[in-house]
Amino acid sequence: MNEFFAYFIKLMPQMVGGLSVTVGLFAITLVFSIPLGVLVAGLRMSKNQLLSNLTKLYIWIFRGTPLILQVVFFYYGLPNLGIRLDPFPTAAMAFVINYTAYFAEIFRGGIQSIDRGQHEAADVLGMTKAQTMMRIILPQAFKRVLPAVGNEAITLVKDSALVYVISLSDLLRVVTVASIRDFTVTPFFVAAVLYLLMTFVLEQVLAYVEARFSYYE
Amino acid sequence: MNETGVPIVEAQGIYKRFGELEVLCGIDLKVSKGEVVALIGPSGSGKSTLLRSINVLERIDRGSIAIDGSPMVQETQGKAQYVSDTELRRMRRKMGMVFQNFNLFPHMSVLENVMVAPVQVLGRSKREAEEKAMDLLGKVGLLDKATNYPYEISGGQKQRVAIARALAMDPELLCFDEPTSALDPELTGEVLKTMQDLARERMTMLVVTHEIGFARDVADRVVFMDRGIVVEEGTSREVLSAPSHPRLKAFLGLVDR
Numbered sequence: 001m002n003e004f005f006a007y008f009i010k011l012m013p014q015m016v017g018g019l020s021v022t023v024g025l026f027a028i029t030l031v032f033s034i035p036l037g038v039l040v041a042g043l044r045m046s047k048n049q050l051l052s053n054l055t056k057l058y059i060w061i062f063r064g065t066p067l068i069l070q071v072v073f074f075y076y077g078l079p080n081l082g083i084r085l086d087p088f089p090t091a092a093m094a095f096v097i098n099y100t101a102y103f104a105e106i107f108r109g110g111i112q113s114i115d116r117g118q119h120e121a122a123d124v125l126g127m128t129k130a131q132t133m134m135r136i137i138l139p140q141a142f143k144r145v146l147p148a149v150g151n152e153a154i155t156l157v158k159d160s161a162l163v164y165v166i167s168l169s170d171l172l173r174v175v176t177v178a179s180i181r182d183f184t185v186t187p188f189f190v191a192a193v194l195y196l197l198m199t200f201v202l203e204q205v206l207a208y209v210e211a212r213f214s215y216y217e
Numbered sequence: 218m219n220e221t222g223v224p225i226v227e228a229q230g231i232y233k234r235f236g237e238l239e240v241l242c243g244i245d246l247k248v249s250k251g252e253v254v255a256l257i258g259p260s261g262s263g264k265s266t267l268l269r270s271i272n273v274l275e276r277i278d279r280g281s282i283a284i285d286g287s288p289m290v291q292e293t294q295g296k297a298q299y300v301s302d303t304e305l306r307r308m309r310r311k312m313g314m315v316f317q318n319f320n321l322f323p324h325m326s327v328l329e330n331v332m333v334a335p336v337q338v339l340g341r342s343k344r345e346a347e348e349k350a351m352d353l354l355g356k357v358g359l360l361d362k363a364t365n366y367p368y369e370i371s372g373g374q375k376q377r378v379a380i381a382r383a384l385a386m387d388p389e390l391l392c393f394d395e396p397t398s399a400l401d402p403e404l405t406g407e408v409l410k411t412m413q414d415l416a417r418e419r420m421t422m423l424v425v426t427h428e429i430g431f432a433r434d435v436a437d438r439v440v441f442m443d444r445g446i447v448v449e450e451g452t453s454r455e456v457l458s459a460p461s462h463p464r465l466k467a468f469l470g471l472v473d474r
Contacts, residue, residue, distance in 0.1 A: 117316060118322065124312070135337060
């Protein structure tokens, strides 16, 4: 057992680098894709057919192909378009665009689940469409979609492991390297424990947010 | 009620269909300031649709509606033409609406429900809006519920909050769409009493209702609709005590035998 802990301590410095990539990617993706998801949901519901159809096309492409493929395409494709980015920003961009597509559909479902009477009540009070959305519809929709958003956030923690494909050293890649180098599977156990720890913390945060929203109903 | 000045609502030749179903087939309706008008009729007669058309919750196919003398929708070449959305929003402020299902905002306290529109739409300060909201909650007898959320109060209380919310915008006309139909019988009384108080203050009201008693006691005028047309209208005494049209008699349960 002591041997295990000694090994664990020895691995830690490398782990920290891998963890920071994983956590960084997680944070950036959430921070950008949630607000963008609201925006895209709005475009998807637009009365403008062109906008709505373009949004549908975008959602179809990014939900309909593997995320790993999108990361690869961004990594090898962007330089061809004259955009040169480091691997991390490239991965972050692919993740944001992919997750935005999912969040957009989640938010659309939430927004459309709000009773028509809420729109009518805001209408007869003279509120503009924007006021109705911001003050009346979205606050209620957010509460309804929280469990689904939580699902996505948990998935995102694990999806971050896909960035190994463009040789980014995230948590999983670091342990893989250590495992091969040291002829042991122990690093994988360590990784599993760390993933579980991250998702545990995340679940506590989600539970807290849900509790804060449960002040009504 | 003597009809002086410009009517608050003047609707002429209203037609409205939902797909194949013709719901309003040439309706004229006039509501004068200070008047309480009850719209009665069997289910599917089009009375709610008429009320919702006046509030622009439905758009009519043909006909014209003027609010306080200014045209909101006019008929040109057989089609209803509405004024711009901005103009519509401005005109809507003159009208309040109380729904059958209350439609309170569940994520806001009772007080916030009453304050939100004056702050957002009229640009009133929070303090001013709160003062007025508390006044109105006092008037509908719910001062002690100000910090509660809609799920914590009864249906009758919800409807009274909805009335306070509508009044907070200082409407010149208050519309009610079957305000007691979703309530348990023992809760209708408190809502009807609130409406009666408003009538006493000469609030102009247009009320779609199944409460014949309310129409008889409170309304100045009663309009009976059936199958998309106005069948009979007059003072509540004329219409309810001495109905002439057989459909109205049948509706009132006074069928000739």
